Amino acid sequence: MSPLTLAYGNILAPALGPHGFAPERLAGDLSERFRDAHAAVTGAREAGELGFFDLPGDVETRRTVQEVADSFGQWFETLVVVGIGGSSLGARALADALLGLHWNLGSDEDREHYPRLFFLENADPESLRDLMDRVDPRRTLFNIVSKSGSTAETMAQFMVIEGLLSEVLDDEAVAGHLIFTTDPETGVLRRLANERGIPALAVPRAVGGRFSVLSSVGLLPAAVTGVDLAALLEGAAAMVRRCEEPELVRNPAGLFATLLHAAHTEQDRSIHVLMPYADRLRVLALWFQQLWAESLGKAVDREGRRVETGPTPMAALGAVDQHSLLQLLMEGPRDKVVVFLRNRAPEHRVEIPRLHSEIGALSYLGGHELGELLEVERRATAEALRREGRPSLTLELDRLDARGLGEFFMLMQIATVYAGALYGVNPLDQPGVELGKELTYGLLGREGYPVPELQDEDLGGYRI
């Protein structure tokens, strides 16, 4: 039995009445639709376009990453990962889920002498300064992650860090505090690595940024902090096998993609909310948000027709967002599907003491556990949505461990390429981000990019 299950009763008619899909459709038109998507994805995989499918079996990379991690781990008390988008979110999600939110507050003994782990994503001077003022550069390894080696935010931060390192270390020592994760052959980082002898891990050509969490991008920070890479990749491999099934009702990624696509295109439910009920999984929801948005939001379809399509993913957190978004989910436009994510067995059990027996508003809580409260709230929210005819799906992890997480990452990635086939778009590109990049290059004077004329926001004096 897999540690990861998908419950989809709350999107079907028996539970949801007229707002749900007829279950017969799962063996009918939805199944047919999925069969085509399955065939398209299988074809793309066989053509070598979907490299993320092969990552769980890439024993060589796992071994290299582990060796690099073992050789570095003992020298450094801190690892700083510098990257953005797909070059950061997966590794962050992994770290939060498996190390917990307060890893960096633990003593060396608490961390079993694995390093502290920080991420620099945004080119925000406050974040960079705050962190650099607190770490000892002489005891810190900087992992610069950029597949292209040209992302302005990452490269700018790399240069600032290199400058700061140079203030306290000689050239050779600076190189010893850097490791790159980048394209196997091309790009600035690869060139610098070759010229200066900086160790560099490869992101395979056929693995796009947002599909790279199980490549060296996600594996290195995980290995350096003691995560069981073999279990992570075994979980992913098991999910690949499950999702090879062409029959819709036996394929969890197929069901996830087909039901959400149908909810969007047939019922105008274009907003897909991923709502984990676990603080440690909040970044996982952000990772999904990027994957679903950047892969499926496209102007043109595979035939070149202008479609301007794509669902809007939204990351939420239960039960926190019951006090923020739930009102909208319950009574606002019927344009959403909520995907609950639950960890069945939280590591810690915290019992609520039986205090204040004379106060009814408190005494009912005594004797229950915090995890129980959270789960009861999730079930109550799903039921409240159901009674309002508002659909949901539930993903449940048996345990929050490396294997289960490997399954989750792979499930979502496969669901995304199925969804790409269902929407008829290419889930692997992101042409929409190019124009903003080119304007930025032009504004900063990069060679080959003309200085653009911007229509300022207060053009014509529209500002108060």
Ligand code: PA5
């Ligand atoms: O999914 C993607 O391709 C993007 O989100 C990239 O990961 C992001 O833009 C960072 O790119 P790079 O790794 O080239 O710096």
